[in-house]
Amino acid sequence: xxxxxxxxxxxxxxxxxxxxxxxxxxxxxxxxxxxxxxxxxxxxxxxxxxxxxxxxxxxxxxxxxxxxxxxxxxxxxxxxxxxxxxxxxxxxxxxxxxxxxxxxxxxxxxxxxxxxxxxxxxxxxxxxxxxxxxxxxxxxxxxxxxxxxxxxxxxxxxxxxxxxxxxxxxxxxxxxxxxxxxxxxxxxxxxxxxxxxxxxxxxxxxxxxxxxxxxxxxxxxxxxxxxxxxxxxxxxxxxxxxxxxxxxxxxxxxxxxxxxxxxxxxxxxxxxxxxxxxxxxxxxxxxxxxxxxxxxxxxxxxxxxxxxxxxxxxxxxxxxxxxxxxxxxxxxxxxxxxxxxxxxxxxxxxxxxxxxxxxxxxxxxxxxxxxxxxxxxxxxxxxxxxxxxxxxxxxxxxxxxxxxxxxxxxxxxxxxxxxxxxxxxxxxxxxxxxxxxxxxxxxxxxxxxxxxxxxxxxxxxxxxxxxxxxxxxxxxxx
Numbered sequence: 373x374x375x376x377x378x379x380x381x382x383x384x385x386x387x388x389x390x391x392x393x394x395x396x397x398x399x400x401x402x403x404x405x406x407x408x409x410x411x412x413x414x415x416x417x418x419x420x421x422x423x424x425x426x427x428x429x430x431x432x433x434x435x436x437x438x439x440x441x442x443x444x445x446x447x448x449x450x451x452x453x454x455x456x457x458x459x460x461x462x463x464x465x466x467x468x469x470x471x472x473x474x475x476x477x478x479x480x481x482x483x484x485x486x487x488x489x490x491x492x493x494x495x496x497x498x499x500x501x502x503x504x505x506x507x508x509x510x511x512x513x514x515x516x517x518x519x520x521x522x523x524x525x526x527x528x529x530x531x532x533x534x535x536x537x538x539x540x541x542x543x544x545x546x547x548x549x550x551x552x553x554x555x556x557x558x559x560x561x562x563x564x565x566x567x568x569x570x571x572x573x574x575x576x577x578x579x580x581x582x583x584x585x586x587x588x589x590x591x592x593x594x595x596x597x598x599x600x601x602x603x604x605x606x607x608x609x610x611x612x613x614x615x616x617x618x619x620x621x622x623x624x625x626x627x628x629x630x631x632x633x634x635x636x637x638x639x640x641x642x643x644x645x646x647x648x649x650x651x652x653x654x655x656x657x658x659x660x661x662x663x664x665x666x667x668x669x670x671x672x673x674x675x676x677x678x679x680x681x682x683x684x685x686x687x688x689x690x691x692x693x694x695x696x697x698x699x700x701x702x703x704x705x706x707x708x709x710x711x712x713x714x715x716x717x718x719x720x721x722x723x724x725x726x727x728x729x730x731x732x733x734x735x736x737x738x739x740x741x742x743x744x745x746x747x748x749x750x751x752x753x754x755x756x757x758x759x760x761x762x763x764x765x766x767x768x769x770x771x772x773x774x775x776x777x778x779x780x781x782x783x784x785x786x787x788x789x790x791x792x793x794x795x796x797x798x799x800x801x802x803x804x805x806x807x808x809x810x811x812x813x814x815x816x817x818x819x820x821x822x823x824x825x826x827x828x829x830x831x832x833x834x835x836x837x838x839x840x841x842x843x844x845x846x847x848x849x850x
Contacts, residue, residue: 463538479507
């Protein structure tokens with residue numbers, strides 16, 4: 373099973389002719405897609421082409437992955453070398469190409485492909501087609517010259533230049549074949565990673581998702597979050613809990629400094645800032661709708677702690693949020709999760725406490741339902757609030773039987789992995805499952821993040837089997 377997967381909005385298009393076989397071209401791709409390449413030009417001239425759009429789109433339309441890369445329907449014609457110079461002959465040729473997703477190792481079918489140009493007489497000409505089931509396409513009767521092929525699949529757009537000669541076939545499948553069968557294939561390296569059962573045990577993991585209401589009345593509170601979040605994270609880490617912190621919110625120059633954050637308000641190894649504006653009533657909605665922005669940061673086997681920081685109530689119910697939390701996947705949130713509230717509550721009708729806008733009824737319901745902690749947002753001693761909440765997070769984290777991978781990239785690139793447990797009197801094989809929800813009664817394990825694994829996690833019943841000895845993770849290539 374291939375462990376390295378692509379996110380729903382990440383397609384890598386492998387299309388024709390890179391720098392090694394272009395004439396007079398210049399690379400012009402965007403930073404988001406290094407498969408972009410320059411156009412072709414005559415001697416002394418120049419041509420350029422830039423990738424537009426984003427590496428996005430749907431996985432729908434990918435081939436089976438079993439296709440070998442040869443096409444029985446390839447047009448039978450004399451092929452143009454993309455190193456050739458243009459000649460003066462006016463006429464029509466064909467363009468033959470292949471579209472692939474390098475990350476998925478699958479070919480993209482159903483993509484719209486077209487050339488919009490002028491013929492030798494200056495008459496507008498448009499040639500268009502759709503990539504076939506194996507990702508190939510052919511554009512026929514294309515006017516000779518340097519033409520721009522454009523490709524679109526959902527929100528993904530791409531363009532590149534190609535030399536077309538009268539009566540000949542411009543075959544631009546070479547780079548797709550190279551990247552999909554040679555470059556990526558070579559990333560898989562067979563090997564063995566051994567972990568000592570006792571000395572290399574990692575322990576509990578916590579993924580903490582904080583949202584901060586940045587409406588006009590929350591300016592002071594936002595600054596208190598910024599002042600105390602490092603102390604909060606350091607305490608949790610000091611209790612031997614492997615943590616990740618996600619902060620959802622934007623406004624009032626909200627910035628998490630080092631050591632949790634990176635320099636100049638950037639992300640850190642254990643911190644992700646999702647810069648979404650949070651209003652008075654939509655915090656729960658934003659946590660769910662922005663999940664794709666931090667999905668890769670969440671880890672299977674980690675206990676999810678949500679923290680709401682707001683002086684108002686939610687327009688969505690607690691049951692709505694709970695259902696949405698459990699609907700998220702790959703890897704999703706933990707079940708059960710824990711919800712903490714720094715919100716309005718107290719004896720004053722409606723506003724709860726002085727300075728509050730409205731009682732945080734929905735958030736308090738979630739806190740009560742999940743065994744989290746609650747604190748009044750009207751309080752001014754936020755170092756005490758964050759200190760107590762850090763203790764609660766540590767106490768609610770479920771212990772996991774996890775081991776740090778010694779070469780995570782090698783695991784991600786492996787075609788197949790096998791795990792065995794050796795305690796000196798024979799070995800026992802454990803089955804790979806997709807996540808904690810698939811743990812059964814048999815010996816099994818999973819990775820904290822299948823797309824970018826960092827830890828190997830044993831299912832609870834499997835962990836109970838361990839005494840001493842070694843875990844052997846065998847990496848295999850097809």
